[in-house]
Amino acid sequence: xxxxxxxxxxxxxxxxxxxGLVFKNIGVGWESFPYLHIIVFPVFILLLPIRTPKxxxxxxxxxxxxxxxxxxDTLGVHSSAAVFTAFVRPLxxxxxxxxxxxxxxxxxxxxxxxxxxxxxxxxxxxFVHLFFYYSVxxxxxxxxxxxxxxxxxSFSVSMIFVVIFxxxxxPLD
Amino acid sequence: xxxxxxxxxxxxxxxxFVVLEAICFSLVVKYNQRQEKVYVxxxxxxxxxxxxxxxxxxxxxQLYDENKRLSKxxxxxxxxxxxxxxxxxxPLDTAWxxxxxxxxxxxxxxxxxxxxxxxxxxxxxxxxxxxxxxxHSGVVTDDGVVGIxxxxxxxFSVAMSILHRxxxxxxxxxxxxxxxxxxxxxxxxxxxxxxxxxxHAPVTxxxxxxxxxxxxxxxxxxxxxxxxxxxxxxxxxxxTIEVKSSLKMSNIQHVYIVRNIFKEEQEQLEQSVIQQDE
Numbered sequence: 001x002x003x004x005x006x007x008x009x010x011x012x013x014x015x016x017x018x019x020g021l022v023f024k025n026i027g028v029g030w031e032s033f034p035y036l037h038i039i040v041f042p043v044f045i046l047l048l049p050i051r052t053p054k055x056x057x058x059x060x061x062x063x064x065x066x067x068x069x070x071x072x073d074t075l076g077v078h079s080s081a082a083v084f085t086a087f088v089r090p091l092x093x094x095x096x097x098x099x100x101x102x103x104x105x106x107x108x109x110x111x112x113x114x115x116x117x118x119x120x121x122x123x124x125x126x127f128v129h130l131f132f133y134y135s136v137x138x139x140x141x142x143x144x145x146x147x148x149x150x151x152x153x154s155f156s157v158s159m160i161f162v163v164i165f166x167x168x169x170x171p172l173d
Numbered sequence: 174x175x176x177x178x179x180x181x182x183x184x185x186x187x188x189x190f191v192v193l194e195a196i197c198f199s200l201v202v203k204y205n206q207r208q209e210k211v212y213v214x215x216x217x218x219x220x221x222x223x224x225x226x227x228x229x230x231x232x233x234x235q236l237y238d239e240n241k242r243l244s245k246x247x248x249x250x251x252x253x254x255x256x257x258x259x260x261x262x263x264p265l266d267t268a269w270x271x272x273x274x275x276x277x278x279x280x281x282x283x284x285x286x287x288x289x290x291x292x293x294x295x296x297x298x299x300x301x302x303x304x305x306x307x308x309h310s311g312v313v314t315d316d317g318v319v320g321i322x323x324x325x326x327x328x329f330s331v332a333m334s335i336l337h338r339x340x341x342x343x344x345x346x347x348x349x350x351x352x353x354x355x356x357x358x359x360x361x362x363x364x365x366x367x368x369x370x371x372x373h374a375p376v377t378x379x380x381x382x383x384x385x386x387x388x389x390x391x392x393x394x395x396x397x398x399x400x401x402x403x404x405x406x407x408x409x410x411x412x413t414i415e416v417k418s419s420l421k422m423s424n425i426q427h428v429y430i431v432r433n434i435f436k437e438e439q440e441q442l443e444q445s446v447i448q449q450d451e
Contacts, residue, residue, distance in 0.1 A: 054186025062193045069200075076200030077208075083197060087190040136201060139208040140215075 004049055004107070004173045012064060015041045020071030035153045040161050041068050041078075042129045045086050046122055049173065051104045054090055061086025074137075081133035085125055092124050107173045110166045122162055130155050241281075244427045247315070248279040251429060255279070255392040277392045279429045280304060282312075287334075289362050289422050294334035296320055300430060301328040311391040311431035317420040318342055318384060318395055319428050330430075336362055336422060343388035344397050347381040349374065355382065355397055355416065362422050365398060367414040372405055374412065382416050389436040 023038040045061050052060075065082030069075045093108065096117065103112075110118040134147045134154075141147070181188075202212045255277040286297035300306050302325045310322040312332045320332040321340065333340055336357055344367055345352035353369030367382055380400040386393025398418035406413055433439075 055189045058186060058190045058193060062197070065197070075204035076197045076202075077205065080194055080197035080201060083190060083193045087186070090186075136198075136208070139201070139211040 085129040244281040294336040345385040
């Protein structure tokens, strides 16, 4: 097992526990304001190495999604969003590809690609993830305004945490 | 085969994505109450919609039979309607043998050939002597008179259209009891002439012209048209009346053939009197 694998396995476990044990309670605790869910576990999908094959990427997305679902007791809702995010990630990466192309041994972290690049990259994927999540949660586009409201609120708060982690740990991989 | 395999490998990411999303959504529907409700509702609505659509489509294909059935029913109803007037004349406490028999019978037929742009226009109908049609039967639709049967073969009959220079239909003005022949003299398929209306008759524009029932071909009271123009030629004792018909002769498909059961009896009687006088 090389270094990158270990880091990602650790990140998987850490984000899962953080999401399921800490942020879950914050979301539920604010009964008066059901718009807010702080969701940070997609960071695991975001930070997988660039060379990760598509198939594995989608599969890992499913794995962390279904794990979070078990903790949230919402089987399928988080995993469908995570699978979608993992599927979209290569497209977003292609969109933000620098002129010289990617260094395939890198992971798309702030330390490697720069904070500005990471912010744009993370923002798009987080937004996609949250929008998909709230759509599946409502399971109908009749409440599209509600879905968009929830997405916007949760997106701003979740992004703050994503950036804080990035600055706090500043991981290379 | 190799190409197919390559394509498969290339698409594997997408395929895994689709499969996993399918699994996720089935889990969502299975284990989340609210989403399950939405799903069941949507599926119900969708199947309901599809079912009503298929029913409507199937109905469309049955329209031909439905049409045939309806025109049969119409003929039957006209049958009864045309004979109502006769029976009412009789005192209520007497039952005449003749009143048990209808005077007019209606039979539905399809127009299989039609012309409107000649001086002598004809229609070909798909009913013939096999169905009991005889010459000099009337041909009508719900909107008015179409023509008169001239010749009958076993399966077909030819009718001279109302748009025929020699067609004369015994007509009257509704509620005024002045009568005369309706003929087609113009070149317009909607304009006819009502002749022999004396100049003292209180005819006005807009009066309804209908069959008189005197000719023993048509039952009385079938719509022919509306008086459009009328004037008196100098030195004439009769009005010249132009009648506007709303019947669309150009696209007639279903017609009814009217037969007067007592026509021969009536005509024989008339003929015998005329012969005696000569």
